[in-house]
Amino acid sequence: MAKAIMIQGTMSNAGKSLLTAGLCRIFKQDGYKVAPFKSQNMALNSFITEEGMEMGRAQVMQADAAKIKPSVLMNPILLKPTNDTGSQVIVNGEVLGTMSARDYFAYKKQLIPEVMKAYHKLEEEYDIIVIEGAGSPAEINLKQEDIVNMGMAKLAKAPVLLVGDIDRGGVFAQLVGTIMLLEEDEQRMVKGMIINKFRGDKTILDPGVKTLEEKTNIPVVGVAPYMELEVEDEDSLTERFSGNQEVGVLDIAVIRVPRISNFTDFNALEVIPGVSLRYVKNVNELKNPDMIILPGTKNTMEDLLWLRQNGLEAAVLKKAAEGKVIFGICGGYQMLGETLSDPEHVEAGGEIKGMGLLPMHTVFKESKTRTRVQGRFPKVEGILHTLMGVQLEGYEIHMGESTLSQGAESLTEITDMVKQESKMDGAYCKNVYGSYVHGIFDKEDVAKKVVEGLGEQKGIDVSNMAGVNFAEFKETQYDKLAEGLRKHLDMKKIYEILEQGI
Template structure:
């Protein structure tokens, strides 16, 4: 049975996912079979496994760091927000239904058997399980029904490392306050504290570290630096959205719709020198990009309405008329069509006029398409000519089906990697292109093909621009992450914590509970 260790945080975006990935990589490098695990994940960035099951991208990233294939066992519950008070609930990779926050809160304890079945299966196959928590364990209004922080730590008998984010300030209060709000048995399960995202001279921090250890009676096992590691972000808390980006020789803009999902599709462009990739939320920030990307979204019709009301749609139409390349993926592809219809109430219900740049209509279906694919671009018009016959891999995950109208031409041909089913999909029309395939730019040849298309349109030589194979690039990033954490975390102490576990604490707590009865 695998040994376990858990990373919890004082808040969302404290760096839990990256720390867990780093530990996965370190344990993998040290020769252990290691797997990540997160019982419940809330994110709009998701992935389709080779079995056609859906899981959160954070655990995909951590699995890559661990050197293993992603499995839905690593994330048995995925919540994909559909609005501010409800989410689509995905259990073991399959859609269970859509629930309000209140209804899910009442229901989620029924999912504990699914969680533990997945966890035990992973534990049988690996030497170490690195578990990630969610949000904060000190959310005292939610603790009674917790299945992802201390509740999960107890079920998995996992010692906890608690991470605080110094970059946002108040890290000593974060860590001390979190510890103080826990129950006594929970405090005993926290075996180490981590100060994360530190910039500067650590010696200046040392007096505070000593005082924190004295007050919490828990050792600080590391002060991890702020790291600019280029791996995939979990959700809309990403710092990519707020990053100041100078306009490059080739300027690309991703429209940041309110329910943006799978924006990781565009990460490969960040690694091409001379290319700027900007996330644009307001019409004033769009400027005059060479490419406008319409990304995936969890609510296509509502986000299309936002485009229309914000004035962004009018700017997209103006840019398209001037010859700017427009590329839509999944929900973005659907928006670019002529009509959208939702007869089953999958989203908002009813019908809506699309942007009208592609001759397709979309009808939302009750069944979700989930599959990995390989394929190639077809013979596109001159605006996208450098992409002709370029091969790609990726995955489809969508509720809608798009049908071609007169004048429509498919943009790609794909093959389902599980069933072998071949089809043509997507659409292009002059300088506008759409596809359902996520991850389509991950191969260097595809990303550079689009860059070359821009170069031809602008009349500039981009032949010297070099991209990267994104899968290979991420491998180097995981190694850098592991190397940095080895320098700044006390790995000897962490291995001791891993070996000691917390079974004695849990047994003591159970005995005290029986005595009170």
């Protein structure tokens, strides 16, 4: 049976996901079969496996670091917030239903058998499982029936490494306070602490580290540096949304709708030298981009109304009229049509007018499309005519169906890899394009041809801005992460903790 170690944090965004990925890569480099695991993840960034099942992208990233195929066994429960007080609950890759926070809190104990069934299957297949917690184990109002932090550690009999974020300040109070709020048996399960995101001279920190160890009687097993890495992060507190506001040779603006999902769709464009990819949430930030992207969203109709109320819809329509490229993905694609209807109250219910940039009508339905796809751009006109004939791959996650009217052409021809059925997807009309396919830009040739089309329209030479092989690029980032952690973590001590268990 696999040995386990668990990464918990003093707060959200302390760096649990990245440290979990880094340990997965280190253990893999050291010759072990390793898998990530997170019993319950709350995120709008999701992924579809080869079997057509939905899971959180953070565990997909960690599986990539471990060089294994992602599986829903690694994330048996996914919560996708639909509003401030409720979420769609996905269990073992399939939608269980939508619940309020209170209802889910009362229900979640019933999911423990499903969590442990998934965990035990991983135990049988791997040497090491690196478990990630969620938020903080010291949320005393949530400790009852916990299934993701100390509750999970107990179920898996996993020793815990507690991570504090020094970048946001108060790291010693974070760590000591968290330990103090744990029960005595839980305190004994914390076998090491990690101070994360450190910048500067570590010798200045040493006296504090010594005091921290004295107060908690728990060793600090590393002070990890703040690392500039291009790997996927959680969607709730990502720094991508606030960074990179400088305009590059080619400027791409992603509209940051309130319920944005799967912003990882644009990472492949973001890493191309000379391309600026900015997330904008008001008209002042929009400026004059070469391409505007409307991303996926968990609430298409409400986010479209948000665009309408804050003036961004009018600004996008103006840019479209000026000939700028507008590209919608999933929910953003649905917004580009003429109408959005919700007769079954999948979202807000009723019918609203779309942006009218594509002759298309969307109807929301209870059934959810979940599949992986492969295909090509058979015929493309306009600025992105450069995509014609290019191969693509990705995945679909949506609860609506869109029907094209006269004047729109399908953008892609794809094969549903789960059902092994071919179909047409997406649409284009003049300089407006849309698709249901997440990850549509990930293949090097797709990103490269988008850049070529934008450069041609702008009249500039983009020959030195070739696309990046995103899969190979991510590999270099995981190796860079592992190398950085090996230098700053006491891996000998971490292996001892792993061997000793609890």
